[in-house]
Amino acid sequence: MIRTSAILKNGDVLQDVAVNRIKESDIKWYWVDFNEPTDSDIRMMKQFFRFHPLAIEDCLDDFSERPKLDFYKGYIFVLMHAINRNSLESYEVNLFVNSSFIVTFHKKHVNEIDNLWKIVKEEGGELSPFTIMHGIVDRIVDQYFPMIYSIEDRLNSIEENTNEDSDSNLMDRLFDIRHEMSKLRRTLVPMRDLLYRISNSGRLNSLKEEQLYFNDVYDHLIKQVEMLESYREFSADIRDNYLSINSDKMNNIMMTLTVITTIFMPLTFIAGLYGMNFVYMPELNEHNGYFIVLGVMTGIALIMFGFFVKIGWLTFGTKKRRRKRRLLRLK
Numbered sequence: 001m002i003r004t005s006a007i008l009k010n011g012d013v014l015q016d017v018a019v020n021r022i023k024e025s026d027i028k029w030y031w032v033d034f035n036e037p038t039d040s041d042i043r044m045m046k047q048f049f050r051f052h053p054l055a056i057e058d059c060l061d062d063f064s065e066r067p068k069l070d071f072y073k074g075y076i077f078v079l080m081h082a083i084n085r086n087s088l089e090s091y092e093v094n095l096f097v098n099s100s101f102i103v104t105f106h107k108k109h110v111n112e113i114d115n116l117w118k119i120v121k122e123e124g125g126e127l128s129p130f131t132i133m134h135g136i137v138d139r140i141v142d143q144y145f146p147m148i149y150s151i152e153d154r155l156n157s158i159e160e161n162t163n164e165d166s167d168s169n170l171m172d173r174l175f176d177i178r179h180e181m182s183k184l185r186r187t188l189v190p191m192r193d194l195l196y197r198i199s200n201s202g203r204l205n206s207l208k209e210e211q212l213y214f215n216d217v218y219d220h221l222i223k224q225v226e227m228l229e230s231y232r233e234f235s236a237d238i239r240d241n242y243l244s245i246n247s248d249k250m251n252n253i254m255m256t257l258t259v260i261t262t263i264f265m266p267l268t269f270i271a272g273l274y275g276m277n278f279v280y281m282p283e284l285n286e287h288n289g290y291f292i293v294l295g296v297m298t299g300i301a302l303i304m305f306g307f308f309v310k311i312g313w314l315t316f317g318t319k320k321r322r323r324k325r326r327l328l329r330l331k
Contacts, residue, residue: 002041005117006030011125019048022101029129031120033113034105049103051096052077059094059105067194069201074098076204078133080194081187082110082140085147088183093140095133102129104136112139134213141191141220147184148227151177155234167242174242178235185228192221259313263304267297 006014006021009028022030032049034041045056055077058065070077075098081090093110096103104113116135120127154177158170165173195218198204199211270293274283283289 001035001037002044003033003035003117004030005033005120005124007120007124007127013121013124015121019044029100029102031101031117031129031132032103033117034103035113036107036109037105045103045105049096051075051103055094055096059092065092067190069194069197075101078137078194078198080137080140081191082106082108082112083144083147083184083187084108085143088147088180090183090187093136095136097129097133099129102132110140112136112143115139130210134210134217137195138213138217138220141195141217141224144184144188144224145220148224148231151181151184151231152227155231155238159238167246171239171242174235174239178232178239181228181232181235185225185232188221188225188228192218192225195221255313259305259308262308263301266300266304270297 002019004015004017004019004022006017006027007029008014008026019032021027022032034045037045042056042060045051045059046053052072055070055072058068058077058079065079067080068078070079075096078095078097080093080095082093083090091108092106093113094105096105106113113136116132116139119135120132154173158174158177161170195214199214199218274281274293283293286292
């Protein structure tokens with residue numbers, strides 16, 4: 001679908017004008033938006049606008065290109081990435097810009113462009129193609145913030161674990177979040193590099209008036225990347241803490257099994273000793289021998305059990321919970 005918006009030299013705004021009309025002398029600048037374009041729309045890019053074949057190829061490529069800024073004769077080409085909030089998959093938004101026009105091309109619907117389109121209808125006479133370019137970039141970058149803040153809230157929820165979820169569920173959630181952060185990082189870092197180039201390129205003399213605004217967007221991207229990096233470290237700390245807890249739990253289990261085995265070793269020895277089939281064993285004729293041996297075995301078991309508790313080899317529920325809380329507080 002193609003939609004057009006033309007700003008006349010007297011400041012009036014005409015929308016949905018015929019494409020052939022947009023290059024007439026009374027038009028100061030125009031905006032043509034290719035929203036989910038058809039094959040005929042793509043042919044218009046080649047035949048009417050005569051954009052460079054490499055730029056059109058970048059627009060049509062099914063594999064998402066890295067965000068970039070290219071300079072062509074008479075205009076610049078900007079490829080940037082918006083993000084689907086649900087899947088966190090990135091998709092391309094392409095801009096062709098010079099002082100007299102801006103052409104946007106995107107295969108998926110972009111709400112940020114819709115919002116700006118309404119503003120142009122009301123304030124088009126006060127705007128320019130480069131302010132539109134800034135508005136699109138700024139709105140797309142601002143849409144990254146809610147996704148980043150959502151990750152922060154979910155990490156805090158995992159750390160606090162108010163629902164008392166099991167460790168395995170928490171780890172599953174944590175690794176899902178880390179996967180989402182990797183997706184976001186693959187979008188944010190190239191976008192940061194793109195904005196750095198836009199802000200510092202000496203060939204963009206037309207952007208001098210908007211330079212401060214693009215610098216502000218670049219600052220936003222720096223903040224977002226830094227937040228994402230800090231959350232990655234935070235998630236790594238949580239992961240390491242839970243791995244420490246699981247390791248500590250496994251050590252306690254192994255220690256408990258070792259203690260039980262150690263306690264039963266002398267008891268097994270005594271039971272094996274008196275289970276031998278020798279005829280002449282003095283204790284076999286003892287009237288109370290059975291009860292004496294049981295008492296000795298019980299005494300040995302209790303003495304060893306008390307010894308292991310005293311040296312800290314056996315811990316119980318309260319101490320285990322205190323240890324778990326101490327490990328979780330470690331950062």
